Amino acid sequence: MAIIGGIVVSIMFFASIAYIETQAKSMSSVSNKSDRRIVMDGLYAYTVNAIKQSWCLSSTWVEEMNCDLNHPRYTQRLLLSDEALLFIRNSGSARPPDPITNTRLASIGTTVQLKDLTESHPLYSIIQPLRNDYESVQFTVERDAAAISAVRGREVPIKITVFLKHKSDSSLNQTLVSKNIVYPRELSYFGLVLSNNLYLASGTNDASKGWVRLESLSVTANAGLRFESPVYVNGDLNLPGSNSGSTMSNVIFVDKVVLGGQVKMDDKPYMVKTAGGEGYMYNYSMPNFAGIMGGFERDPERDKGLDYLFNIVAGGEASFDAQKLCRERLMSSYDLTLTDAAQLWVNPASSGSNTATIKYNLGNIDNFIEQNIDGYQSLTTVSGIDSAAQFSNVVGTPVMKARVYYNGLKTPDGKRGAHSTEFYIPRQGTVTLYPTGTSNPGIKITATPLVVGGRTQYNQVNLDFNFGNIDIAPYIAASGNTNSAPSVKFVFEAYDYGYLNGNNLRTPGLTFYRKLNGVTFVKSGSAMVLSSMDSDNSISYNNWVTNSGLLTSTSYPYDTSDDYVKRHKPSPTDQNLAAFDDQCFATPDPTDPNTDKGAFPAATWDTKFETQARNAWSFDTDFANFPTPGYNNNGMAYNIPNDTEFHIDSLVSTCTVGPAQTLLAGMFTCEKFVIQARTTPLRIIGTVITNQLQIDPKAYQAGIRWSSIYHPQAVQELINAGILGRDKANNPVNCKDPNLAPLWQSNIGIKDRYAHYVCNPVSLRRADPFKWSTVDPDCGLQTVKTSTSVKCKKQVKRFLIKEVSRGKGL
Numbered sequence: 001m002a003i004i005g006g007i008v009v010s011i012m013f014f015a016s017i018a019y020i021e022t023q024a025k026s027m028s029s030v031s032n033k034s035d036r037r038i039v040m041d042g043l044y045a046y047t048v049n050a051i052k053q054s055w056c057l058s059s060t061w062v063e064e065m066n067c068d069l070n071h072p073r074y075t076q077r078l079l080l081s082d083e084a085l086l087f088i089r090n091s092g093s094a095r096p097p098d099p100i101t102n103t104r105l106a107s108i109g110t111t112v113q114l115k116d117l118t119e120s121h122p123l124y125s126i127i128q129p130l131r132n133d134y135e136s137v138q139f140t141v142e143r144d145a146a147a148i149s150a151v152r153g154r155e156v157p158i159k160i161t162v163f164l165k166h167k168s169d170s171s172l173n174q175t176l177v178s179k180n181i182v183y184p185r186e187l188s189y190f191g192l193v194l195s196n197n198l199y200l201a202s203g204t205n206d207a208s209k210g211w212v213r214l215e216s217l218s219v220t221a222n223a224g225l226r227f228e229s230p231v232y233v234n235g236d237l238n239l240p241g242s243n244s245g246s247t248m249s250n251v252i253f254v255d256k257v258v259l260g261g262q263v264k265m266d267d268k269p270y271m272v273k274t275a276g277g278e279g280y281m282y283n284y285s286m287p288n289f290a291g292i293m294g295g296f297e298r299d300p301e302r303d304k305g306l307d308y309l310f311n312i313v314a315g316g317e318a319s320f321d322a323q324k325l326c327r328e329r330l331m332s333s334y335d336l337t338l339t340d341a342a343q344l345w346v347n348p349a350s351s352g353s354n355t356a357t358i359k360y361n362l363g364n365i366d367n368f369i370e371q372n373i374d375g376y377q378s379l380t381t382v383s384g385i386d387s388a389a390q391f392s393n394v395v396g397t398p399v400m401k402a403r404v405y406y407n408g409l410k411t412p413d414g415k416r417g418a419h420s421t422e423f424y425i426p427r428q429g430t431v432t433l434y435p436t437g438t439s440n441p442g443i444k445i446t447a448t449p450l451v452v453g454g455r456t457q458y459n460q461v462n463l464d465f466n467f468g469n470i471d472i473a474p475y476i477a478a479s480g481n482t483n484s485a486p487s488v489k490f491v492f493e494a495y496d497y498g499y500l501n502g503n504n505l506r507t508p509g510l511t512f513y514r515k516l517n518g519v520t521f522v523k524s525g526s527a528m529v530l531s532s533m534d535s536d537n538s539i540s541y542n543n544w545v546t547n548s549g550l551l552t553s554t555s556y557p558y559d560t561s562d563d564y565v566k567r568h569k570p571s572p573t574d575q576n577l578a579a580f581d582d583q584c585f586a587t588p589d590p591t592d593p594n595t596d597k598g599a600f601p602a603a604t605w606d607t608k609f610e611t612q613a614r615n616a617w618s619f620d621t622d623f624a625n626f627p628t629p630g631y632n633n634n635g636m637a638y639n640i641p642n643d644t645e646f647h648i649d650s651l652v653s654t655c656t657v658g659p660a661q662t663l664l665a666g667m668f669t670c671e672k673f674v675i676q677a678r679t680t681p682l683r684i685i686g687t688v689i690t691n692q693l694q695i696d697p698k699a700y701q702a703g704i705r706w707s708s709i710y711h712p713q714a715v716q717e718l719i720n721a722g723i724l725g726r727d728k729a730n731n732p733v734n735c736k737d738p739n740l741a742p743l744w745q746s747n748i749g750i751k752d753r754y755a756h757y758v759c760n761p762v763s764l765r766r767a768d769p770f771k772w773s774t775v776d777p778d779c780g781l782q783t784v785k786t787s788t789s790v791k792c793k794k795q796v797k798r799f800l801i802k803e804v805s806r807g808k809g810l
Contacts, residue, residue, distance in 0.1 A: 035129040035130060036130060036164070036174050038129070039126060039127060039129055039130050039164070040162055040164065040174060040176045042126035043123070043126060043127070043137060043139070043162045043176070044160060044162055044176055044178055046061075046122065046123065046126060047061075047139060047141065047160055047162070048160070048180075048801050050063065050075060051075045051078075051079075051141070051158075051182060051799060051801060052185075052798070052799050052800070052801060053299070053300045053798075054074075054075055054076045054796075054797060054798075054799070055067070055075055056068075056071040056073060056074045056075070057073040057075065057108065057110070058073070058110075059073075059110050060110070060112050060116070060117075060121065060123075061110055061112055061123060061139055062121065062122060062123075068094060068605070068606070069088065069093060069094060069095040069096070069103055069605055070094060070095060070096060072105075072108070073108040073109075073110065074105075074108075075108065075141070076795075076796070077103060077104055077105040077108075078104070078105050078106075078107070078108060078141060078142075078143055078156070078158065079156045079158075079182055079796070079799070080103065080104040081154060081156075081794075083794055084794045084795070084796075085100050085101070085103060085104060086100075086602075087602040087603075087792065087793065087794040088100065088103055088602070088605060089103075089602075090601070090602040091601075091602035091603055091604045091605065091791075091793075092604060093604045093605040093606070094605075095605075105143075106142060106143055107140060107141060107142035107143070108140075108141050108142075109138065109139050109140035109141060109142075110138070110139055111136050111137070111138040111139075112136060112137050112138075112139070113135070113136050114127055114131050114134055114135060114136060114137065115135075117131075123137075130164065133166060133167060133172070134164050134165060134166055134167060134174075135165045135166065135167045136164075136165045137162065137163065137164050137165070138161075138162070138163040138165070139160075139161070139162060140159075140160070140161040140163075141158060141159070141160050141161075142158065142159050142161075143156060143157070143158055144157040144158055144159040144179060153183070153762075154183055154184055154796070155181050155182065155183040156181070156182045156183070157179065157180070157181055157182075157804075158179075158180050158181075158182055159177065159178070159179050159180070160176075160177075160178045160180060161175065161176070161177050161178075162175070162176040163175050163176075176806065177806065177807040178803055178805070178806045178807075179803070179804045179805045179806075180801050180802060180803050180804060181801070181802045181804060182799050182800070182801050183799065183800055183802075184771075184773045184796040184798070184799060184800070185773050185798040185799055185800045186765075186770065186771050186772070186773055187687060187689070187769075187770050187771075187772060187773070187774070187775065188667065188686075188687050188708060188709060188710075188765055188770045188771065189229075189230060189708060189710065189800070190229065190230050190231060190232045190258070190687055190708060191227055191228070191229035191230065191231060191684070191686075191687065191688070191706045191707050191708045192227065192231045192232070192687075192688050192690075192693070192706065193231075193232045193234075193306070193687065193688070193689040193690070193775070194210070194212055194231070194232065194233050194234060194235075194690065194691075194693065195210035195234050195235075195306040195307070195309070195310045195312060195689075195690070195691045196209055196210030196211055196212075196233075196234055196235040196306075196307075196312060196691075197209070197210070197211045197212070197233070197235035197236045197237075197238060197261070198212050198213075198214070198233045198235070198236075198237050198238065199211060199212065199213040199214070199238045200213075200214055200216070200237070200238060200239055200240050200248055200251065200289060200291075201213075201214070201215070201216035201240035201241070201244055201248045201289075202238065202240060202241045202244070203238055205692065205694070207671075207672070207691060207692050208312070209312060210234070210235070210306075210307075210310055210312045210691050210692075212692060212693045214251050214693070214695070215250075215695075215697065215700070216240060216244070216246075216248040216250065217250045217697055217700050217701075218249075218250070219249070219250045219700055219701055219703075220701075222703060223250070223700065223701055223702065223703040224249070224250035224251060224252065224700055224703065224704075225250060225251045225252070225695065225700060225704045225706070226252045226254065226703075226704065226705050226706065227251075227252065227253045227254060227255065227706050227707070228254045228255065228705060228706065228707035228711050228713075228714075229254075229255050229706070229707040229708035229710070229711050229714075230255045230256050230257070230258055230294070230708070231253060231255075231257050231258070232257075232258045232259075232260075232303075233257060233258070233259050233260065233261070234260040234261070234302050234303050234306045234307075235259075235260060235261040235302070236259070236261035236262050236263070236264045237257060237259055237261070237262075237263050237264070237296070238264045238265065238267070239263065239264065239265045239270060239286070239288060239289050240265075240288040240289050241265065241266050241288070242265060242266055242288065244288050247287065247288060247289065247290055248288065248289050248290075248291065249290060249291070250700050251291050252291040252293060253291055253292055253293060253294060254293045254294060255293075255294040256294040256295050256296065256297050257292065257294070257295075257296050257297070258296075258297045258298075258299060259296060259297070259298050259299065260298075260299050260301065260302035260303055261298075261302070262298070263296055265288070272286075283295055283296075299798070303774045303775050303776055304610040304613075304776050305609075305610045305613040305616075305774055305775035305776030305777060306613070306689075306775045306776075307610075308610055308611050308612075308613040308614060309613040309614050309617055309651075309669075309689075309691075309775055310671060310691035311614070312691075315611060322580075322781075324629050325364060325365070325580070325584075326580075326583075326584035327624070327629065328365045328624065328629065329364075329365050329577070329580075329581065329584060330584065330585065331621070331624060332365045332366060332497060333497060336497060336498045336505060336506060337625075338365070338624060338625060339365065339366045339496060339497050339498060340498075340506065340514075341514060341562060341564040341565065341568075341625075342362050342363050342365070342366035342496060342514065342515070342564075342568065343362075343363065343514045343515075343517070343565060344360060344361075344362060344492060344493075344494040344514070344515050344516065344517040345359075345360070345361040345362070345363065345517070345569065345570050346358060346359075346360060346492075346517045346518070346519055347359045347361065347570065349462070354466065354467040355464065355465060355466050355467070356464075356465045356519075356521075357462060357463070357464050357465075358462070358463050358465070358519060359450075359460055359461075359462050359570075360400070360460065360461045360462070360463060360492060360494070360517075361459060361460045361570040362459050362460070362494055362496055363459065363565075363568035363569060363570060364459065364568050364569075364570070364571060364575065364577065365568055366459060366496045366497060366568075367458040367459050367496060367497065368399035368400070368427065368458055368459065368460075368461055368494060368495060368496065369399070369458075369495055369496055369497055369499060370396050370397040370398065370399055370427060370495070371397055371398050371399070371495045371499060371500075371501055371502045372397060372501050372502075373397060373398050373424065373501065373502045376391050376394075376398070376423075376424050378421060378422060378423040378424075379421070379422040379423075380419070380420070380421040380422070381419045381420050381421075382409070382411050382412075382419050382421075382435065382436060383411065383412075383413070384412055384413075384437075385434070385436065385437050386437070386438075387434065387437075387438055388421040388423070388433065388434055388435070389421060389423035389431055389432065389433050389434070390431070390432050390434070390438070391426070391429060391430070391431055391432075392429065392430045392432070393428075393429050393430050394426045394428070394429030394430075395426065395427065395428040395429055396426050396427040396428055396429075397426065397427075398424035398425060398426055398495065398502070399425060399426065399427045399461060399494070399495050400424065400425040400461065400492045400493060400494050400495060401422070401424055401425075401492070401493040401495070401502065402422070402423055402424065402425050402490060402491065402492050402493070403420050403421065403422045403423075403490070403491045404420060404421050404423075404433060404443075404488060404489070404490050404491075405418060405419070405420045405488070405489040405490075405491070406418070406419050406420070406421075406435055406488055407487045407488075407489070408487075409435055409436070410436075411436060412436055412437065419435070421433060421435070425445070425447050425461065425463070425492065426447055427447065427449050427461060428447055428448055428449055429446075429447055430444060430445070430446045430447070431444070431445045431446075431447070432444050432445075433445070443465065443466070443467055443488070444464075444465075444466040445463055445464070445465055445466075446463070446464040446466070447461055447462070447463055448461070448462050448464075449461060449462070450462060450574060452574050452575070452576040452577075452578070452579075453576045453578075453579060455576055455578035455579055456578060457574070457575075457576070457577055457578055458577075458578070459570075459577060460570070460574075465521070467521075487520055487521060488520070488521045489518060489519070489520045489521075490518050490519050490520075490521075491516060491517075491518040492516070492517060492518060493515055493516050494515045494516075494517075496515060498515075563625075563626065563627040564625055566627070567627070583789065600779060600790050600791055600792045601789060601791050601792075602791060602792065602793070602794075603779075603780070603791035603792060603793045604793075605793060605795065607780075607791070607793060609776065609777040609778070609779065609780030609793075610776045610777070612777055612780040612781060613775060613776065613777055614631075614651070615630075615780070615781075616769060616777035616779060616780055617650050617651050617669050617689075617769055617775070617777075618630025618631050618650070618651045619650060619767070619768075619769060620632070620648070620649060620650050620651070622649075623651075623652075630650075630651060631651045631652075631653070632649070632651065632652045632653060633653050634653070635652060635653050635654035635655070635656065636649055636652050636654075636655050636656070636670075637656045637658060638655070638656065638657050638658060638661045638664055639656075639657070639658025639659070639660045639661050640660065640661060641660050641661070641662060642662070642663070642721075643661060643662075643663055643664065643665070644721055644722045644723055645665075645666070645723070646665050646666050646686075646723050646764055647664070647665065647666030647667070647668065647686075648666055648667050648668075648766060648767045649666065649667075649668050649669070649670070650667070650668065650669035650689075650767065650769070651669050651670075651671075652668065652669065652670045652671070653670070653671050653672065654670065654671065654672040654673075654674060655668050655670035655672070655673050655674065655688075655690075656674045656676060657673075657674065657675045657676060657682065657684075658676055658678075659676055659677060659678040659679065659680070661682065662680055662681070662682065662683065663682075663683045663685070663717075663721055664682070664683070664684050664685070664686070665684075665685045665686050665709075665718060665721070665723050666686045667686050667687045667688075667764075667767055667770045668686070668687070668688045668689065668690075669689045669690075670688065670689070670690045670691075671690070671691050671692065672690065672691065672692040672694065673688050673690040673692065673693050673694070674694045674695075675694070675695045675696060675699045675704065676696055676699065677696040677697075677698035677699060678696070678698060678699050678702045679698070679702055680702055681702055681703040681704070681705070682699065682702065682703070682704045682705070683704075683705050683717065684704065684705070684706040684707070685707055685708070685709055685711070685714045685717065685718060686708065686709055686764075687708060687709075687770060689775065709761035709764050709765075710761055714761075715760075715761055718761065718764075719735050719759060723764075724758065724759055724760075724761065724763070724764070725758055725759050726758060727754070727758055733755050733758050733759060734755075735755070735759035737755070740752050740755055740756065743756050773796050773797045773798040773799075774797045774798060776797070778792055778793050778794065778795060779791065779792040779793075
């Protein structure tokens with residue numbers, strides 16, 4: 001029995017050894033496969049990061065700092081669109097020889113020998129588990145011309161292949177093939193963009209540094225601040241301090257937080273106590289802050305445009321006089337509201353005993369516009385006069401309507417009184433006035449345009465008044481005059497952009513009288529002289545209008561305090577605006593083969609526009625009439641229940657969301673964004689770029705949901721609110737119409753295609769800067785201060801990548 005028992009035990013023992021060995025081999029195989037999968041995932045993720053960050057990759061697949069369009073492994077060269085190629089060609093940027101298609105790469109790649117990797121190489125830690133068994137890794141990234149998906153915008157299909165070569169057994173070679181879509185990471189991708197550091201529960205608000213603090217408060221389960229789309233923080237994200245005592249729960253980031261800096265705690269780089277251990281396994285289970293649901297992503301550097309946009313960094317270009325003037329001169333030619341406040345300025349150049357030369361100027365954006373008035377007729381209140389005004393040597397048609405008032409004029413019947421004559425002033429020519437008829441001496445007024453550099457300037461007309469060597473006393477004397485002292489008064493009405501055929505197109509009101517101004521001559525002995533002048537050498541207040549045929553003063557003097565007037569007074573020195581307009585209104589030469597026919601010329605690829613960020617983001621035409629055009633220094637208030645407008649406001653000093661606003665949709669660039677106390681939930685859909693975020697504690701209690709326009713739920717909310725689903729005439733479009741052809745259908749009609757467009761959030765991307773991938777501008781002035789030419793690079797700086805499929809068993 002003992003012998004039999006020993007045999008059985010021996011058999012079981014050796015059988016167990018065989019089983020254990022089999023299980024060990026199986027586990028080893030599973031472990032090896034797991035190692036290979038992890039390594040391949042890491043190599044793929046590393047390559048994706050390089051593409052996102054627009055790296056130039058070396059032969060060993062690391063980032064190279066010397067990066068331009070001639071680099072053979074510049075990832076952006078893979079992603080260039082036809083439009084970008086055209087801009088690169090027309091800009092004269094350094095690039096490979098023609099044809100221009102040589103600048104765009106079909107593929108990039110390299111083979112890295114694993115034995116050559118040092119510990120400092122970023123791939124070393126990724127490849128370490130397989131370094132002893134594998135010889136090399138080959139990377140290939142190529143534009144995927146065979147991609148089934150149709151390209152509808154700026155997306156580019158690419159294929160990433162990672163091949164690991166085994167040292168001895170080819171059957172163990174590993175291949176990962178991943179198909180991806182790469183597209184620009186536009187600013188409208190974010191719900192909120194902050195200019196610098198974000199502090200959670202600790203720290204301080206500091207506008208000069210762009211620091212924002214969100215308070216830690218106790219709120220109910222459905223309240224608090226909830227970011228449902230990505231948030232960009234240009235600096236550091238500072239988590240609640242290690243000694244905060246309780247977990248901050250009133251702020252939640254559902255999607256990722258993208259950083260230009262680091263994650264910090266207690267002003268130091270944040271390091272978890274255990275890698276995946278208790279309490280640190282997930283971002284949302286951290287002890288002091290449980291609101292990071294989508295993780296972090298770091299950009300390679302700060303967005304420098306934000307630093308200059310909000311004056312965090314000194315040295316930005318705050319004033320672009322030439323470009324502002326260009327924009328206003330362009331717009332004033334078709335937008336009458338821009339010249340409502342333009343005034344007719346009267347400035348004397350010289351005067352003598354019986355003569356005077358006076359400049360009539362409309363400022364630096366308005367112009368005298370010739371009017372089609374037949375006959376040049378003159379009218380007078382003196383009876384029995386056939387011709388009170390005669391014209392000679394006239395070039396062009398009238399640019400001003402005028403009326404002269406003679407106080408104390410002795411008419412042919414021997415009576416004295418106040419009489420007037422109405423006539424016109426041409427841009428060039430002579431008008432001779434005959435107070436009591438052509439048989440008596442007259443007053444000559446000779447008009448000439450201002451000429452600078454041989455060019456006619458249309459914003460100024462010079463008038464030479466000549467009373468001649470005549471005894472004016474018989475016509476204007478105090479004897480028997482009950483109206484006023486002996487004087488001749490002229491009132492001029494300037495014809496500017498707001499007139500057609502001599503008729504005012506503007507709504508009558510205060511601004512109408514800004515186009516009126518006059519001069520007064522008084523008798524001194526036998527000569528006529530100008531009335532007194534102010535200390536600034538301009539004629540004293542002489543705006544005049546008529547009342548029952550009598551000349552009376554109005555209450556509309558020069559408004560020298562108005563912000564518009566401060567910017568648009570006549571220049572102290574005559575400016576050649578005609579030559580300026582040649583550059584301002586210039587269009588590309590259609591015969592030039594390198595002309596891209598675009599709205600803006602091409603800037604070189606390496607041009608830096610970040611210092612011009614403040615100017616570039618002051619693009620809102622609604623703010624063109626502010627002291628600094630494009631910058632609303634008065635602030636904007638949003639406090640409308642059931643607001644159905646998609647707001648695009650940039651640049652604004654303070655944007656204030658009031659308690660009545662329940663839905664705020666739009667794209668905003670605000671130095672300060674304020675959410676006031678409220679009792680009802682607030683929904684924000686869009687993108688806010690700001691330097692300061694201030695939220696009342698009661699707003700946290702009421703609840704705030706914040707997302708970009710692309711959030712799936714936001715799309716339906718925008719449709720329900722009537723913001724999406726409206727055509728250009730503001731008529732509703734049924735976005736749920738079951739008869740709409742699907743967008744993927746190849747033969748979809750134009751009507752259905754348009755319906756899909758207005759029901760899609762891309763139709764809300766009307767402000768071009770929000771399509772840029774950084775606040776750092778893609779367009780700007782090639783030469784600051786003196787240039788009126790805006791140039792663009794068409795350069796995407798940040799990308800998003802979506803993996804579509806993966807093959808080869810991994």
